[in-house]
Amino acid sequence: MTKVKWAVASKKRRKKIFKRAKGQYGGRSRLYRTAKESVQKGMYYSYVNRKQKKRLFRNLWIARVNAACRDAGISYSKFMNGLKKAKIALNRKMLAELASSDKNAFKEIVKAVK
Numbered sequence: 001m002t003k004v005k006w007a008v009a010s011k012k013r014r015k016k017i018f019k020r021a022k023g024q025y026g027g028r029s030r031l032y033r034t035a036k037e038s039v040q041k042g043m044y045y046s047y048v049n050r051k052q053k054k055r056l057f058r059n060l061w062i063a064r065v066n067a068a069c070r071d072a073g074i075s076y077s078k079f080m081n082g083l084k085k086a087k088i089a090l091n092r093k094m095l096a097e098l099a100s101s102d103k104n105a106f107k108e109i110v111k112a113v114k
Helices: 007-020 032-072 076-085 092-101 103-113
Strands: none
Touching (some): 032 076, 032 092, 092 103
16 A cells, blocks of 8 residues: 655645735744634634624614714604605615715605605
8 A cells, every 4th residue: 555645735734724824923824733723713703703794884874874864853763663654665774875975865755754
């Protein structure tokens, strides 16, 4: 039976880890074990933060719509309830965009809701 050599595979594996750890401080980019741990933690954070990003943007949109509603003289909760009753299907992202870029259109929506 022939002797199996893993040099190519292990080098490829290490290279992949070091490529991902590039730009990290000290041993995190130079030492294999530390780099591997650092990359693993980083991948976990990136997974979690992709979910968190969605929450943060939703909070931002709500804050923008709320501010525009207050300027128009209605509370956010009454505005959203009025949207549902008036059967206006606009999501918070689009409402926030209208509130910041096209104030007249937003005020028309508020009139329809009132």
